[in-house]
Amino acid sequence: MKEESLSQTIERRQPAQDLANQWHRVIGRRSFLHGAGAAGALLPAGKLLAQDDNNDKKLSKGDAAILRFLAAAEIIETDLWQQYNELGGVNGGNPSYIQALQNLDGDMPQYITDNTDDEISHAAFLNAYLMSKGAQPVNLDAFRRLPSSKATGAKNIGRLTNLLRLDVDTSWWTRYRSMQNPDLGATFPQAVNIRNQPAIPLDDTDTPPSGALTATQTRRIQAIANTAAFHFAFIEQGGSSLYSTLSLQASDVEVLRIVVSIGGVEVDHFSIWHDKAGNAVSTPLAPLTDPESGVTFPVFPQSEDLQPNKILPEPCAFLRPNLPACSVIRPTSTHNAGAVAAVQAFRDDLLFQGQPQAFFDTLMDLATAADAAKRGGD
Numbered sequence: 552m553k554e555e556s557l558s559q560t561i562e563r564r565q566p567a568q569d570l571a572n573q574w575h576r577v578i579g580r581r582s583f584l585h586g587a588g589a590a591g592a593l594l595p596a597g598k599l600l601a602q603d604d605n606n607d608k609k610l611s612k613g614d615a616a617i618l619r620f621l622a623a624a625e626i627i628e629t630d631l632w633q634q635y636n637e638l639g640g641v642n643g644g645n646p647s648y649i650q651a652l653q654n655l656d657g658d659m660p661q662y663i664t665d666n667t668d669d670e671i672s673h674a675a676f677l678n679a680y681l682m683s684k685g686a687q688p689v690n691l692d693a694f695r696r697l698p699s700s701k702a703t704g705a706k707n708i709g710r711l712t713n714l715l716r717l718d719v720d721t722s723w724w725t726r727y728r729s730m731q732n733p734d735l736g737a738t739f740p741q742a743v744n745i746r747n748q749p750a751i752p753l754d755d756t757d758t759p760p761s762g763a764l765t766a767t768q769t770r771r772i773q774a775i776a777n778t779a780a781f782h783f784a785f786i787e788q789g790g791s792s793l794y795s796t797l798s799l800q801a802s803d804v805e806v807l808r809i810v811v812s813i814g815g816v817e818v819d820h821f822s823i824w825h826d827k828a829g830n831a832v833s834t835p836l837a838p839l840t841d842p843e844s845g846v847t848f849p850v851f852p853q854s855e856d857l858q859p860n861k862i863l864p865e866p867c868a869f870l871r872p873n874l875p876a877c878s879v880i881r882p883t884s885t886h887n888a889g890a891v892a893a894v895q896a897f898r899d900d901l902l903f904q905g906q907p908q909a910f911f912d913t914l915m916d917l918a919t920a921a922d923a924a925k926r927g928g929d
């Protein structure tokens with residue numbers, strides 16, 4: 552017979568009742584510390600949790616501003632992910648685009664659909680939470696007027712975001728491979744120069760519905776899919792930094808819980824897309840040049856700053872230069888990664904190309920209020 556380990560013995564001897572008792576002690580202690588007193592400590596755990604659900608507490612101005620900006624960011628994310636999903640998701644309507652995405656990784660359509668679902672849930676939750684607290688939700692419907700792709704599979708509806716011509720900032724690639732930190736002043740070069748490039752097919756010239764693509768069309772659609780892969784990671788690393796940054800300004804613990812819980816999923820997304828983008832700069836897909844735009848995806852060397860499979864964050868300078876390097880999300884300063892910085896990054900990406908000034912003003916008002924939120928403020 553196999554000998555059991557100490558932890559197995561403890562587990563065997565600890566019946567469920569012991570765990571329940573232990574849980575009561577934790578709840579009781581917390582309630583006592585929060586002034587519920589001895590009577591509160593004796594209530595069943597379920598009752599105490601229900602009392603602790605925070606439902607009647609109003610949001611501070613700062614917390615409402617943080618959640619409102621995040622709701623706007625999620626509505627924007629939802630809009631762009633839906634465009635990717637219509638063409639390249641599991642039920643996507645553009646076989647040539649799907650094929651090019653699958654050349655990067657066979658699971659791309661599934662990941663695109665799941666990422667889209669996540670963003671829809673983030674936006675819906677944040678607005679519902681705001682309303683549950685009597686706070687104003689966010690609605691950007693008035694600005695859904697940018698054109699859709701004309702390629703087979705895309706719905707012909709008004710959009711908030713433009714994916715037909717992007718300048719994709721790829722410096723996140725070199726930033727996460729570096730031991731330097733933008734919050735301590737470091738800057739990073741682009742990994743790939745993606746300028747003026749679509750991330751979805753523009754029309755059926757890019758992806759003939761027959762699926763019979765010429766060699767030139769095949770290179771074109773692959774370059775578009777590669778651009779998408781880098782753009783996915785650009786968006787989600789931005790979300791990772793934004794949520795980490797705004798979490799530092801939340802006052803209420805439940806608001807903090809929302810921000811870190813959604814933020815963790817943004818990090819999860821980033822990691823997946825970072826891995827997929829690596830296939831766009833590795834053989835056999837690379838080297839590749841878009842025959843129309845000239846955007847080129849080279850084969851990246853096995854060097855510290857570019858190696859494709861170094862997708863986990865390199866430990867870097869953090870907080871102060873005299874502390875040891877630490878593997879962290881970066882940047883996380885308000886200046887580099889707060890709400891205003893996020894709007895500016897989206898704008899530089901050309902994501903809002905074609906939107907009127909009123910759109911930026913709306914977003915900037917929300918962003919400024921969020922960045923002004925202070926932990927413990929009103």
Ligand SMILES: [Fe+2]
Pocket residue numbers: 625628669670673790817
């Ligand atoms: Fe999200």
Ligand SMILES: [Fe+2]
Pocket residue numbers: 628670786787790817820
């Ligand atoms: Fe996201």
